[in-house]
Amino acid sequence: MKKSTYFQLSFMMFLEFFIWGGWFVTMGIYLTNTLGSDGGETAMAYSTQSWGAIIAPFIIGLIADRYFNAERILGVLHLVGAVLMYQLANAESFDAFYPYVLGYMIAYMPTLALVNSVSFNQLSDPSKQFPRIRVWGTVGWIIAGICISRIFLWDSESGIADGLLRNTFLMCAIASAVLGVFSFTLPKTPPSSTERASISTILGLDALKLLKDRNFLIFFIASVLICIPLAFYYQHAGHFLGEVGVDKPAEKMAIGQFSEVFFMLLLPFFFMRYGFKKTILVGMLAWTVRYLLFAYGDPDGMYFMLLIGIALHGICYDFFFVSGQIYTDSKAGEKYKSAAQGLITLATYGVGMLIGFWIAGKTTDAFAISETEHTWNQIWLYPAAFAAVVFVLFALLFKNEKVEYQQ
Structure with missing residues (x-):
C-alpha cells in the first residue's frame, strides 16, 4: 500500500471518529443544562444511534453496494451531516433539536460501514494493515475530547x-x-455487487438458522441483554461526570479510548490462553464492576474510582463485543458470515441499545432531584445488577467450546 493511500485512509478514519466523539459524549450534559431536557428526552436523542443502526443496512445494502462508489456516498452523507450539525447548534429547544439529531444519525451510521469498505478495498493484508488504519479513529475520538476539555474549555x-x-x-x-x-479524493471503491438483494439478506435474517445452535442462541440473547447496561454508559456517563463536578468530563471520557487500544492488543493473548467463554465473562463482569465504581465513587475522596470505571471501557467493549464478533464469525462459516455479523449488529446496536436507552432514561428520571441533579449512586446500581444477572446466566447456561482466534 502506498504511503499516500495510507495517509488518506488514516485521515478518513481520524475525522470519522473525531466527529462522533466531538458531540456524542457531551450531548447529555448539553441537553440537560442548555436545553433543559429530562431523562426521557435525553434517551430519545441517544436512541437515534439505534434507529440509525437499524436503517443503515438498507442504505448500504440497497444503495451503496449496488449503485454508487462507496467513497462518493460517504462524501454525500458527510456533507448532509455537516448541514444537520449546523442546525443542531442553532436549535433552541429539544423539539427543534430532535428531528435534526435523528436525521444526522440516519446519515452518519451508514458511514461506519462505508469507511471500512473503502479501507478494505485498498488492503492486500487486512488483518495486519487495517488495525494501523483503524487506530487513527480512536486517536480522533481522543483528540476531540482533548479539544473540548483542554483547548476550548467548553x-x-x-x-x-x-x-x-x-x-x-x-x-x-x-x-x-x-x-x-475529502471523501471524493479517496481511492475509488466501486459497487461490490450488482445483484438484487432481499430484505432478509440485508438485515442478516438469513443467519437466523444459527439460533438453532443452543450456545449461539444463549450468546445472542446475552448480547441483546448486555446492551441495556451499555446504553447507560453511552447515554449518561458524560452527563454523570459533569453533574457531580468532575472537571473536563470529555477529556476524562477519552481515557476509555486509550483503554480500548490497550486491551485490543491484549485480547488475542487472553483469548487464546483462556478461551471464548472466560474472555466474554470477564467482559460482562467488567460492566458490573464499572457501575459499582460509578455508584460509590465521587470527585473528592473516591475520584480514582471514577477514573478506573472509565478505564474499564477497554475490557467492557473489547472482551465482549470483539470476542463476540470472532465467535459469530467462527459459528457462521463462509456462507452466512456477513449475514451473521449483520444480525448481531442489528440485535445489539439496534434493538438492544434502543431498549437500553429507553430504560436508562426512565431510570434517571425516577431518581431526579431536580432538572440538573440526580441520585447517581442509586441509578448506577441498576445497570450493575442487570449486568451481574446476565453474567451469572451466561456462566451457567453457555457450554464451553473451543473457538479459533484469527487475526
Missing part, C-alpha cells in the same frame, strides 16, 4: 453554564464538511 463549569457546548456541534459540522469534500 465543558468546564463556566463553559457549561454559558452554553458553550453548543460549539461542539459547530466544530463537528466543520469536520464533517471537510471529510465530505
